[in-house]
Amino acid sequence: MAKAVSVRGLTKAFGARTVLDGIDLEVQPGEFVALLGRSGCGKSTLLRILAGLDRDVEGTAEVPGTVSIAFQQPRLLPWRKVWKNISLGLHKPDGREVALKALEEVRLTGHADAWPLTLSGGEAQRVSLARALVREPDVLLLDEPFGALDALTRLAMHHLVEDLWARHKPAVLLVTHDVDEALLLADRILVLDEGRIVATHHVDLPRPRRRASVVEQRTRVLADLGVDVEEAA
Amino acid sequence: MTLSIAGVVARPKSAPPQQARKLKLPLRWISPIALVLLWQLASSTGVLSPDKLASPVTIAESAGELIADGQLGEAFAVSITRVFFGFLIGGLAGVVLGLASGLSRWGETLLDPPVQMLRTLPHLGLIPLFILWFGIGEEPKLALVAAGVAFPLYLNLHAGIRQTDPGLVEAAKVLGYSRFERIVHVVLPSAVPQTLVGLRIAFGTAWLSLIVAEQVNADAGLGFLINNAREFLRTDVVVVGLVVYALLGLTTDALVRLMERRVLRWQKR
Numbered sequence: 001m002a003k004a005v006s007v008r009g010l011t012k013a014f015g016a017r018t019v020l021d022g023i024d025l026e027v028q029p030g031e032f033v034a035l036l037g038r039s040g041c042g043k044s045t046l047l048r049i050l051a052g053l054d055r056d057v058e059g060t061a062e063v064p065g066t067v068s069i070a071f072q073q074p075r076l077l078p079w080r081k082v083w084k085n086i087s088l089g090l091h092k093p094d095g096r097e098v099a100l101k102a103l104e105e106v107r108l109t110g111h112a113d114a115w116p117l118t119l120s121g122g123e124a125q126r127v128s129l130a131r132a133l134v135r136e137p138d139v140l141l142l143d144e145p146f147g148a149l150d151a152l153t154r155l156a157m158h159h160l161v162e163d164l165w166a167r168h169k170p171a172v173l174l175v176t177h178d179v180d181e182a183l184l185l186a187d188r189i190l191v192l193d194e195g196r197i198v199a200t201h202h203v204d205l206p207r208p209r210r211r212a213s214v215v216e217q218r219t220r221v222l223a224d225l226g227v228d229v230e231e232a233a
Numbered sequence: 234m235t236l237s238i239a240g241v242v243a244r245p246k247s248a249p250p251q252q253a254r255k256l257k258l259p260l261r262w263i264s265p266i267a268l269v270l271l272w273q274l275a276s277s278t279g280v281l282s283p284d285k286l287a288s289p290v291t292i293a294e295s296a297g298e299l300i301a302d303g304q305l306g307e308a309f310a311v312s313i314t315r316v317f318f319g320f321l322i323g324g325l326a327g328v329v330l331g332l333a334s335g336l337s338r339w340g341e342t343l344l345d346p347p348v349q350m351l352r353t354l355p356h357l358g359l360i361p362l363f364i365l366w367f368g369i370g371e372e373p374k375l376a377l378v379a380a381g382v383a384f385p386l387y388l389n390l391h392a393g394i395r396q397t398d399p400g401l402v403e404a405a406k407v408l409g410y411s412r413f414e415r416i417v418h419v420v421l422p423s424a425v426p427q428t429l430v431g432l433r434i435a436f437g438t439a440w441l442s443l444i445v446a447e448q449v450n451a452d453a454g455l456g457f458l459i460n461n462a463r464e465f466l467r468t469d470v471v472v473v474g475l476v477v478y479a480l481l482g483l484t485t486d487a488l489v490r491l492m493e494r495r496v497l498r499w500q501k502r
């Protein structure tokens with residue numbers, strides 16, 4: 001089967017500073033990959049390249065299918081109603097119906113005709129997710145979409161994302177700072193450091209995962225991020 | 234009152250809290266009413282000569298007469314027609330140029346430098362040139378109003394378009410918007426608040442331009458009414474003319490505010 005994402009020798013420099021340094025990465029269709037790494041290590045840069053927003057690179061980054069992205073900020077058009085934000089760019093005659101269905105999936109049915117600025121942060125983020133999903137992407141890029149949310153909303157969003165992923169089966173590349181989040185959701189965890197993938201963890205725990213079940217592997221992932229848990233705890 | 238239209242790019246201002254405004258409203262009328270009473274007192278006791286400034290009561294009476302004999306209505310119609318067509322011409326120019334330089338790199342490269350240079354000219358100072366170019370009929374007045382309108386509209390529309398959040402444009406690209414859709418749904422709506430600010434400034438300069446143009450030479454219109462009254466020391470008529478100018482300015486300002494409320498419904502208030 002064709003890969004959902006295949007990246008070979010990807011190098012990206014801003015002036016003299018090399019941000020991505022020869023990345024090799026393959027993602028299978030339907031695979032859930034989490035990307036971990038310190039702030040500034042190039043995670044967003046990689047996602048932007050995969051989304052086709054930055055073509056000034058060395059090496060190759062191929063994403064044969066359709067791509068969709070949810071940014072850390074929801075980036076909704078404040079002057080278009082919620083449903084319109086979801087259906088714009090789809091070019092479907094039944095745009096509103098499609099949008100309403102997507103809103104149902106993220107449990108926001110009542111907000112179809114709301115202005116985006118009246119939504120709470122979590123609601124806006126869910127709209128952004130609905131907007132990404134409604135394109136039925138082969139590859140879904142999520143750049144810290146839960147970063148700005150409170151712990152409770154985050155939990156709800158984890159379930160939602162896992163649920164939607166299980167139903168639509170896109171390949172997912174999730175950028176996060178949160179190791180637990182990665183362990184709860186991903187099939188595979190990549191650790192990025194100084195522009196290279198320095199570690200790969202396969203997470204074979206059965207789903208749905210509970211917090212307790214991931215604790216043991218958490219220590220090993222954290223060690224790769226340079227955090228000694230025994231000491232920290 | 235500024236004679237130059239340099240620096241007409243202003244930020245959209247935020248409205249003060251409704252509740253506080255409502256409470257203060259009656260109190261805020263105390264001093265203006267007191268001033269008018271004081272003025273009337275000064276006129277009645279002869280401290281203020283009617284040659285310098287007529288009394289409020291006289292002014293009100295003259296206003297009634299001017300309305301009754303149709304003089305005011307006629308002058309009003311002439312002046313408002315001038316502003317209308319001047320605004321139409323200047324608005325069209327400002328919007329077309331603003332769009333061209335806001336939406337295209339080449340447009341900006343070619344159009345923006347000369348416009349930015351020209352806007353530093355005090356446009357009311359152009360009257361002598363306009364009279365040389367267009368004579369003393371309606372044309373120089375329309376041209377002056379048009380110039381006063383075109384610059385603030387151009388500058389604010391251009392600035393509004395340039396201020397578009399690049400994050401939104403990026404999102405639109407990934408989400409599959411065509412270039413046309415990006416302009417219609419992302420770039421232009423995000424320029425609307427700033428453009429409305431420009432519109433309000435444009436109306437302000439339009440009235441200012443009209444007043445100046447009509448003072449310089451006119452054989453009809455509000456400015457003519459005022460100038461004529463001056464010759465006969467009729468300060469009451471002068472004040473009536475000024476009040477009408479002010480009311481016109483307030484009306485167009487209110488219209489733009491109304492438009493803002495309708496068009497910017499999406500903004501959190």
Ligand SMILES: Nc1ncnc2c1ncn2[C@@H]1O[C@H](COP(=O)(O)OP(=O)(O)OP(=O)(O)O)[C@@H](O)[C@H]1O
Binds near residue numbers: 039042046
């Ligand atoms: N347009 C740009 N011009 C110059 N440098 C840039 C640009 N975009 C990103 N960088 C630099 O590239 C590096 C990686 O940025 P990137 O946004 O990919 O980090 P990140 O891993 O997503 O970090 P975070 O977790 O904080 O979001 C940073 O040092 C940043 O300063």
Ligand SMILES: [Mg+2]
Binds near residue numbers: 043044045143
């Ligand atoms: Mg980032």
